[in-house]
Amino acid sequence: xxxxxxxxxxxxxxxxxxxxxxxxxxxxxxxxxxxxxxxxxxxxxxxxxxxxxxxxxxxxxxxxxxxxxxxxxxxxxxxxxxxxxxxxxxxxxxxxxxxxxxxxxxxxxxxxxxxxxxxxxxxxxxxxxxxxxxxxxxxxxxxxxxxxxxxxxxxxxxxxxxxxxxxxxxxxxxxxxxxxxxxxxxxxxxxxxxxxxxxxxxxxxxxxxxxxxxxxxxxxxxxxxxxxxxxxxxxxxxxxxxxxxxxxxxxxxxxxxxxxxxxxxxxxxxxxxxxxxxxxxxxxxxxxxxxxxxxxxxxxxxxxxxxxxxxxxxxxxxxxxxxxxxxxxxxxxxxxxxxxxxxxxxxxxxxxxxxxxxxxxxxxxxxxxxx
Ligand SMILES: [Zn+2]
Numbered sequence: 001x002x003x004x005x006x007x008x009x010x011x012x013x014x015x016x017x018x019x020x021x022x023x024x025x026x027x028x029x030x031x032x033x034x035x036x037x038x039x040x041x042x043x044x045x046x047x048x049x050x051x052x053x054x055x056x057x058x059x060x061x062x063x064x065x066x067x068x069x070x071x072x073x074x075x076x077x078x079x080x081x082x083x084x085x086x087x088x089x090x091x092x093x094x095x096x097x098x099x100x101x102x103x104x105x106x107x108x109x110x111x112x113x114x115x116x117x118x119x120x121x122x123x124x125x126x127x128x129x130x131x132x133x134x135x136x137x138x139x140x141x142x143x144x145x146x147x148x149x150x151x152x153x154x155x156x157x158x159x160x161x162x163x164x165x166x167x168x169x170x171x172x173x174x175x176x177x178x179x180x181x182x183x184x185x186x187x188x189x190x191x192x193x194x195x196x197x198x199x200x201x202x203x204x205x206x207x208x209x210x211x212x213x214x215x216x217x218x219x220x221x222x223x224x225x226x227x228x229x230x231x232x233x234x235x236x237x238x239x240x241x242x243x244x245x246x247x248x249x250x251x252x253x254x255x256x257x258x259x260x261x262x263x264x265x266x267x268x269x270x271x272x273x274x275x276x277x278x279x280x281x282x283x284x285x286x287x288x289x290x291x292x293x294x295x296x297x298x299x300x301x302x303x304x305x306x307x308x309x310x311x312x313x314x315x316x317x318x319x320x321x322x323x324x325x326x327x328x329x330x331x332x333x334x335x336x337x338x339x340x341x342x343x344x345x346x347x348x349x350x351x352x353x354x355x356x357x358x359x360x361x362x363x364x365x366x367x368x369x370x371x
Pocket of ligand 1: 178179180264266307308309
């Protein structure tokens with residue numbers, strides 16, 4: 001047996017306080033106060049399911065260290081980082097657009113970004129084969145000058161910069177399968193040919209007017225930004241088709257030295273903030289495709305960082321399938337307990353309009369890559 005899959009979390013990730021609200025809105029007006037959509041629940045239940053099934057014993061636990069101020073400021077402006085800190089030390093508030101900072105969130109956000117960094121170190125130094133980091137707050141919407149969409153510091157972007165700085169990597173690939181567009185990560189590397197960013201997301205979801213296939217990067221970075229907007233209702237078949245037809249050929253030419261995944265489990269069929277139809281098994285299959293890419297090009301070096309996912313019931317099972325695929329170990333959860341109501345949906349059938357969406361991406365990207 002080779003090296004294990006690593007798992008990283010910290011109790012404080014569940015203490016980042018988004019307060020009350022309903023889905024993404026704060027209470028007030030017609031909105032009755034409830035639990036905010038980005039509550040700790042989904043992620044805590046991932047850890048709980050790992051414990052309950054004892055699958056956690058199959059994984060190598062890695063502890064996060066906080067990111068330094070300097071590491072965060074490689075990716076964000078000093079004034080933005082300072083704003084998050086001030087809010088965190090006073091009343092809390094919005095660090096940008098729908099980016100809630102609770103009292104004490106600053107240190108937790110540093111530890112979340114640091115978790116991504118620690119994960120890169122564990123993989124690069126050969127302590128583990130690959131990693132699943134249960135990072136919270138998430139990061140992929142966070143832009144240079146402001147937080148957005150529940151994201152404070154861009155964990156994956158900060159980790160990519162760390163990988164480049166510490167290990168001298170020249171070709172890092174980031175695959176973002178969160179249902180929302182990874183605008184923050186796109187922003188970080190838009191003119192940068194050393195970081196290939198691929199975002200699979202639901203078209204016309206969030207943020208508005210971002211994530212079009214035509215947004216291919218600029219300057220030296222042209223062709224190194226690959227947006228794959230998929231129509232609402234896309235399920236396992238559409239996601240796998242996009243990966244196999246559009247992403248694998250690009251990876252074969254780019255030859256990444258490390259693959260980072262922004263693993264949002266919100267393309268699931270039960271997610272309240274997306275309209276896609278992925279099942280838990282689909283997440284496992286998607287992970288297997290990415291794992292194969294990593295084995296082919298970079299000795300299996302792969303770090304998955306948790307982003308979104310707002311179905312507390314289903315996210316744990318989706319994440320478990322991701323970790324099973326990463327580790328090659330099957331958990332005791334042999335059947336998806338929530339599959340019943342999904343069984344009749346055409347998740348495993350590729351619809352022609354989904355195929356067409358991928359064809360369009362390939363057409364745009366064929367200016368830069370061979371298919
Ligand atoms: Zn998301």
